[in-house]
Amino acid sequence: MILRIIALIATVTFTFPVKAQGLNLIRDAETEHALRIYSTPIFQAAGISPQSVRIFIVNDKSLNAFVTSGNRMFINTGLLTTAKTPSEVIGVIAHETGHLSGGHVAFRGDSVDKAIVTNIASYLLGIGAAIATGKGEAAGVIIGAGQSLALRNFLSYTRQQEAAADQAAVKYLRATGQTAEGLRDFMGVLRGQEVLLSQNQDPYLRSHPLSQQRYNFLDNEVQKSPYSGKPDSPKIVQLHKRIVAKLIGFLESSAKVLRKYPPEDMSEEGRYARAISYYRSTDVDNALRELDSLLTDYPNDPYFLELKGQILFEFARGKEATPYLQKAVELAPDAAPIKTLYARVLIEENNPEKDSIALEHIQSILAQEPNNPGVWRQAAIIYGRRGDKGMTSLALAERAYGRGKYAEAVIQSERARELLQSGSPAWLRASDLNSAADRKDKKRKNN
Numbered sequence: 001m002i003l004r005i006i007a008l009i010a011t012v013t014f015t016f017p018v019k020a021q022g023l024n025l026i027r028d029a030e031t032e033h034a035l036r037i038y039s040t041p042i043f044q045a046a047g048i049s050p051q052s053v054r055i056f057i058v059n060d061k062s063l064n065a066f067v068t069s070g071n072r073m074f075i076n077t078g079l080l081t082t083a084k085t086p087s088e089v090i091g092v093i094a095h096e097t098g099h100l101s102g103g104h105v106a107f108r109g110d111s112v113d114k115a116i117v118t119n120i121a122s123y124l125l126g127i128g129a130a131i132a133t134g135k136g137e138a139a140g141v142i143i144g145a146g147q148s149l150a151l152r153n154f155l156s157y158t159r160q161q162e163a164a165a166d167q168a169a170v171k172y173l174r175a176t177g178q179t180a181e182g183l184r185d186f187m188g189v190l191r192g193q194e195v196l197l198s199q200n201q202d203p204y205l206r207s208h209p210l211s212q213q214r215y216n217f218l219d220n221e222v223q224k225s226p227y228s229g230k231p232d233s234p235k236i237v238q239l240h241k242r243i244v245a246k247l248i249g250f251l252e253s254s255a256k257v258l259r260k261y262p263p264e265d266m267s268e269e270g271r272y273a274r275a276i277s278y279y280r281s282t283d284v285d286n287a288l289r290e291l292d293s294l295l296t297d298y299p300n301d302p303y304f305l306e307l308k309g310q311i312l313f314e315f316a317r318g319k320e321a322t323p324y325l326q327k328a329v330e331l332a333p334d335a336a337p338i339k340t341l342y343a344r345v346l347i348e349e350n351n352p353e354k355d356s357i358a359l360e361h362i363q364s365i366l367a368q369e370p371n372n373p374g375v376w377r378q379a380a381i382i383y384g385r386r387g388d389k390g391m392t393s394l395a396l397a398e399r400a401y402g403r404g405k406y407a408e409a410v411i412q413s414e415r416a417r418e419l420l421q422s423g424s425p426a427w428l429r430a431s432d433l434n435s436a437a438d439r440k441d442k443k444r445k446n447n
Contacts, residue, residue: 091183
């Protein structure tokens with residue numbers, strides 16, 4: 001596999017951009033699922049449709065989370081792996097939801113927001129799409145030095161906004177039968193950094209002003225809450241342990257993984273972290289040994305099945321991978337990254353029947369993520385094999401548009417219009433896309 005820009009260690013879950021000044025986003029079906037479980041009750045308590053909020057995972061070891069306009073929430077991997085309990089993550093989500101409902105937008109200014117919107121389109125390529133491109137174009141988004149976006153220059157809330165978000169968080173947590181204990185404990189971790197120079201502080205502290213009054217408010221609310229002392233459910237605790245193990249397995253060195261999860265640790269999360277770490281080290285035998293042990297205990301776990309399918313596919317055993325990924329998709333039908341990978345494996349077989357199955361999944365993914373360039377590329381491959389030049393051009397136009405290549409999108413959509421039946425739904429879409437791409441291309445050239 002030839003990669004540019006990133007070193008793609010494991011396409012089943014993560015993309016690894018090279019170090020750059022800015023924002024690196026990753027995809028993982030299981031972590032996204034966990035964050036949805038954490039956040040959905042909070043969003044509902046806030047009167048926000050959970051479907052309207054997009055949650056992005058930032059590959060950054062520092063403690064940070066923030067929201068932007070358009071109901072977008074960003075959570076750092078460092079926050080997830082540092083949190084001792086799921087309630088700490090849930091508390092931060094509740095606080096950030098307070099910023100959303102209060103209209104406090106971390107990124108201010110048209111140019112900044114446009115940069116995020118443009119680059120998020122690339123992020124939506126997803127994981128399996130990275131394999132599809134063969135060029136690493138499914139890399140996490142980099143809002144980089146070329147745009148001179150240093151995050152801390154744009155992340156800034158007033159103390160009044162912070163207090164309002166705290167009050168909202170307490171309200172949402174109480175409405176969902178939870179306490180602010182996790183948020184208070186997270187703030188307690190940050191309090192220890194207040195004496196540090198700003199460059200040594202975690203971004204969350206720099207952008208979310210902390211005060212003794214805020215901490216006292218949260219502590220007082222914890223003492224008053226009828227839910228104080230209520231433990232997180234065992235299911236949520238185990239879910240948190242798993243995503244921490246997965247993140248550490250993918251993002252840390254093998255030595256660090258084995259220190260935290262030594263071979264004698266036969267817990268679910270211990271075996272999971274080691275399987276991933278062995279896989280990253282191309283120690284396939286040990287990776288499969290750990291994973292087969294997990295699948296013996298949890299044969300219907302979609303994420304273990306996904307990982308086994310990915311390992312087999314990565315090491316040229318694609319036909320063996322197919323049944324594992326098929327079962328994973330059946331068990332987690334809404335997990336776009338898993339479906340993307342499954343479609344890619346089917347396309348690799350170069351079989352018309354398998355192409356038809358892959359196209360069904362591709363269409364399902366695009367219904368969720370219509371601006372996913374990597375998946376549009378997969379669609380173009382299938383249409384090309386079928387000799388459908390019009391739909392091939394339309395798929396390539398969609399891909400170009402999703403990547404911000406507006407001039408290319410104009411050319412491909414015009415070609416699609418010439419090839420497709422006039423007045424058909426596909427022709428109408430090509431016409432709309434042509435107009436939209438042309439407007440954006442001209443606007444970019446004029447700026």
